[in-house]
Amino acid sequence: MSVLRTFFAAVIAVLAIAALAPAVASAQTDDAEVKGRLQARDAEGERVGVAGVEFIATNEAGDEVARGVSDDDGNWSITLPPGTYQVLLDVDTLPDGRELRNPEKNPAEVRLIEGDSKSALFPLGEAVASTSSEIEFVQLTVDGLKLGLVIAMCAIGLSLIYGTTGLTNFAHGEAVTFGAVMAYLLNVTGIFGVRIHLLIAAPLVLVISGAAGWAFNRGVWFPMRRRGASLISALVMSIGFSILFRYLILYQFGGRAKRLSDYQLQTAWDLGWFRLLPKDLVIMVVSIVVLVGVGVGLQTTRVGKAMRAVSDNRDLAESSGIDVERVIRWVWVAGTALAGFGGVLFATTESINWEMGFRILLLMFAGVTLGGLGTAYGALFGSIIVGLFIQLSTLVIPTDMKNVGALVMLVVILLVRPQGLLGRKERVG
Numbered sequence: 170m171s172v173l174r175t176f177f178a179a180v181i182a183v184l185a186i187a188a189l190a191p192a193v194a195s196a197q198t199d200d201a202e203v204k205g206r207l208q209a210r211d212a213e214g215e216r217v218g219v220a221g222v223e224f225i226a227t228n229e230a231g232d233e234v235a236r237g238v239s240d241d242d243g244n245w246s247i248t249l250p251p252g253t254y255q256v257l258l259d260v261d262t263l264p265d266g267r268e269l270r271n272p273e274k275n276p277a278e279v280r281l282i283e284g285d286s287k288s289a290l291f292p293l294g295e296a297v298a299s300t301s302s303e304i305e306f307v308q309l310t311v312d313g314l315k316l317g318l319v320i321a322m323c324a325i326g327l328s329l330i331y332g333t334t335g336l337t338n339f340a341h342g343e344a345v346t347f348g349a350v351m352a353y354l355l356n357v358t359g360i361f362g363v364r365i366h367l368l369i370a371a372p373l374v375l376v377i378s379g380a381a382g383w384a385f386n387r388g389v390w391f392p393m394r395r396r397g398a399s400l401i402s403a404l405v406m407s408i409g410f411s412i413l414f415r416y417l418i419l420y421q422f423g424g425r426a427k428r429l430s431d432y433q434l435q436t437a438w439d440l441g442w443f444r445l446l447p448k449d450l451v452i453m454v455v456s457i458v459v460l461v462g463v464g465v466g467l468q469t470t471r472v473g474k475a476m477r478a479v480s481d482n483r484d485l486a487e488s489s490g491i492d493v494e495r496v497i498r499w500v501w502v503a504g505t506a507l508a509g510f511g512g513v514l515f516a517t518t519e520s521i522n523w524e525m526g527f528r529i530l531l532l533m534f535a536g537v538t539l540g541g542l543g544t545a546y547g548a549l550f551g552s553i554i555v556g557l558f559i560q561l562s563t564l565v566i567p568t569d570m571k572n573v574g575a576l577v578m579l580v581v582i583l584l585v586r587p588q589g590l591l592g593r594k595e596r597v598g
Contacts, residue, residue, distance in 0.1 A: 201281035203256055204246035207239045209267055209293040216436065218243025219267065219293065223259040227276075228252065253280045258291045267293050274520060278425045282362055288433045308443040309560040315449055317536075317556020318456035321549045323511035324533040325463060326382075326504020328548035331537070332480030333493075333500050335400050336390070339407045341508060342530030343414040347381065348374050348509025349516040349525060350418060357430050367431040371513045378509025379502045386501035391494070411527070419523040426520035452514050459510070460549060463503075467545055472499050480544070532559070532572065535579045541589030550590060555579075 203226065207219045222239045226247050234254065237247040247256070257276035260269065269275055270292040277289045327341045354360070355370040365373070389410070393403055437444040467473035475496045478486040487493045515525065532555055540551025555575050562574035582590070 200248050202248050202286045203279050203289055205289045207243040223262045225257045226254045251281050256289045287430050304442050311443045313557035313560030315453050317553035319511050319514050320532050320536055321552035323508045324536045324548040324552050325545050326507050327533050328537045329500045329504050333497050336403050340410040342526035344505045344508035345512040345529050346526030348378050348512030349521045352513045352516050353521050374513050375506050375510045379506035382501040382505025426522045428520050429516055535575050539579055
């Protein structure tokens, strides 16, 4: 029980620090700035600034504080005292034929500290003529590959935890949210008013997430395994922890979507058949490097070989002298660290939301089950297929339904091959 109390004390301490940081930031008095650049494509496909669009900043009470107007290059800025504001793009001032690509993200919430200069993004829908089906197919393939790589990074831990312990961990999605929230805390809110650049914050989140995974296993799952708790009990408990962590994040950080401050305003490279943001290329390269590193580690290191042995046959591995509990501990640390790091990568391209991990969890389950439960390589293979299918399915179905298409594909594959694409048949009964 003392270990369990220590675990919950650590969780409360992290939340207390997160609560303290905004309070310190709000104590500043010097003015800050929120800015952006509003651009769209003309008929020739060139990016041009959109001028004359008004932006309205309101405080937490809903009162208007200041306004800004975009210039001929699309640049706009509003000077504000430190605090939390809602920045609204007045859609009535948009030129004819222009509309917001993500109207649900208008207004955007910004939290400013002393001397801060923060960006708010309002991407506009494209005004160019529809591209050819071949170019659209290539663009969606690239987007799907990027999505699949990030899902794979998050899903490998989920698969290894199932393979070594038999636990289907529904709280794994909250590890992704935890990583994104910690990145926001370090990069945007700052601790005691000191903000950390994302390049430094990302490795810190990796370490913090790994430590949280160790504490979660030590404080909850290790005592349950020692007492011989059934897998059904553990499954129900993981669902309970998923709901608990999700609403703790909602209570602490609110329900509005938030964004990191670094690498938000970028111009995409036009590579002919597809367009790619610089940060998307970095995400794909980093994901490949990490996943290759995980694969090499599983194949060559003693811990990696032990993980594969325990996942393949726990009883035989234990009888061979492998310390199973030590292996499980490393699986929790590595799996949670990868999920938290995946949350950081998601946060660089998407908004941070209290339930983002739950939505991603469904895609992780699809990738893990499609590739084969309990195998890291199956999680990688299945996640890439899921990412590609999600994006390419928008060629024939509405964008809002693309995640549903991935789950339908999962059901169809399992009806044909229940063990997954890389799994092996098991005898039941």
